[in-house]
Amino acid sequence: MGLFILRRLGVMILTALCLTYIVFTLTNLYPNLEKLAKTQGNFRMSDEAVTSWLDKRGYLQSTPKKYGEWLGVLPSKQFIDDEGKGYGRCTALADDPTQAPRFCGVLQGYWGQSTVFKDAVSKIIGIRLGLTGWLMLTVMCVMVPGALIIGVLAGMREGSKLDRTLSTISITSTATPEYVSGVIFIAIFASSAVGLKWFKGTATSAMEDITFANFTLPVLTIALYGMGYIARMTRASMTEVMTAQYIRTARLKGVSFANIVLKHALRNALIAPFTVIMLQIPWLLNGVVIVETLFNYKGFGWTLVQAASNNDIELLLGVSVVSVIVVLTTQLISDIGYVYLNPRIRIS
């Protein structure tokens, strides 16, 4: 087990390095850098001025070198001009450019400065992740129990009316992406056109104060899309367990149906959904981006859109590192959890 986790961790770190390198290369392509120079410096810069602006700040080095600097394993290039003004990654960290540290990367805890929000990337990401954390937590609290109940109810008797009804509901919910259900929800529950003004159509006020009125629609919108998939997986797993030999034995012994479902079947039926739920978290990230844009909730997903559409290189890198880590960690947990929960694999 220890070796398994160690090997998975190794693969995970390698994946994270590869992914961040790809993002780094794509964000550091020359057209992007040129745009950066023009937005930061001057829109009427000549081509030479752009080159010298970029060169001073070390943007024109080779990509592996820059990536090493960003990661914090290579010393950062410094440029000090005649007036003693310093340029380069690390100069922002010290008042006197000659005193600036040589290594300043992610490994040293320095994530760079955001050009859009004019603030440290680590600080922005911290705040935004906190906001999204609340959203995710609420979504999980609604989605997981809801999906499991639907799945178990549908799966305990395959082909029954209840199964048909619940399966139709879960298929419909998997066919409704967030931007469709969000629009429908706002039109029904928040617009003045229909008149049911139960909830608010934006969640901006939820950043300070979460209330039932401003948080219900975003949570429902995300939960709905994920719920159908988890419910269908739970149903499949439940129907499989219900045909197992030991359930038949329990029936023959005269155990009541409720007891069979709750005490005998449920525990085994929940192993597969656990994996699915963990793997669903990266998909929630997608939903979060859409919903935060739709409801104007300025969390992590909203930051991703802002960083990407404004070419904020350091912030975008920070955001992608965090999301890649989230994805890989959930994969790791789901793998370990699956092995741990399933005695057939654990013992062999």
Add this chain to the structure above:
Amino acid sequence: MDPLTWTGNLSFLNLPLLFVTGLFVLLVAAQIVIWLISAVTNTPNADGTISSSGGGLSGMAARATLWAFYALVALVVAYVVLGALLGQSGGILGAMSQQFLPVWIALIVTYALSIRFKRKLGLYGKLFDSTVGMIGFGIVMFWTYTAVFSGVFDMIATHEPLSQVSGMKNKIPGTPLRGAEEGEFAFYLLGGDNLARDVFSRMVLGSGIVMVIAPLATLFAFMVGITLGLPSGYYGGKVDTILSFLANLILAFPVILLFYLLVTPEIIESGIPNYMAAFLFVFPLIFVGVLVNSRFHTQPQKNLLYLVISLGVLGIGYLTVISDQSTVIRVLPASLDRFDIEPGILVVFVSVVFVNSPTVFRIVRGLAMDIKTRDYVAAAQTRGEGPWYIMLWEILPNARGPLIVDFCLRIGYTTILLGTLGFFGLGLSPESPNWGATINDGRKLLSIYPHPALPPALALLSLVLGLNLLADGLREESLRD
């Protein structure tokens, strides 16, 4: 002219519809309640079966539900048929139904022929044995025919997708055009959007974009996934490790981040999407080439003929598609390069294929690993068949069931991805009537004017739902074999 109401002269059907719908919902709920109560009174028998004691009541409820369902279907059909006959005097619904008349006719012909000959049509024919599959197929074909008739024959849509009519900005559904000319359609059936364009026509024409890109992109993703997944699952070992690592790498990328990285103007300028297109579009060539060669390599003359024909056609297509005078890849001289894809569409296409293929790869790999242990594979190995023959002519045909089901599901997922791209304003030009962009346009004034955003949203929902139901029906029927 007066504005159209929703149902016009058909309004006598509204009350029955409301009543029957209510009755149907109540009956389904009642059935579930009866089932739950009777579940407790069930007694297990010695042979492992259960005998139910409450059969009479639940049987009655089941029959009543069935009748209510038939009544509901009959009413909906009545709306459509009477609407198509009455046209504008049947209100907005009637006028829409009349616009869709070619689609209705095509659907009726399709269903009549398919049900008549269903025993001779294999898996497709079996689809018509399952209600779910039939409903799903109906919805999918509805949008397919809409795409064909509106895109190719210029029917159905009432106005040009980009024409703006003064005074129609944000007007509610059924508003008549001021001073409509002779031969011009006199109403905005589903209202006008914030640029005074016709919502109905944009929704109808949006189907064309989806119905071309989504199935094609899925097909390409399947080519890539199959060509890489089969050897990965069949050989295992180093090939498998490397390919699986790469697939997991792409899968670990949050999709939206990937879209934002690939579809920004700066990246397009650098030509990366064109190189990716050049790479991804090779796979159909490899696939077909290997497919033909592994089958006919013992008959060199036939082999050469088939290879030249298939690869020749595909190769010319490949070169004309990837070479584009305005971008970095200029393989063909301008005189030969007759066909260019619009750059926005190419980028969207490539990124959707790129996102989908690792998942297909994993599915094919899993299937290949499972099937390679079967006896018929061992028999082929003993016969001395080559590995590619076994993969493509023994394993692949036997994996077709799950692959066809996944193909349907994946078209739906691709549709959702296309909508996501449009929603964030990536790729396709903002004026194009694709559903995602239209939803994005409409959402800004959503709380005051919900009508421009809702039709494309519901259209997308129904198409994806149809594809999911179709996949479900196909799965059911292919399991029954």
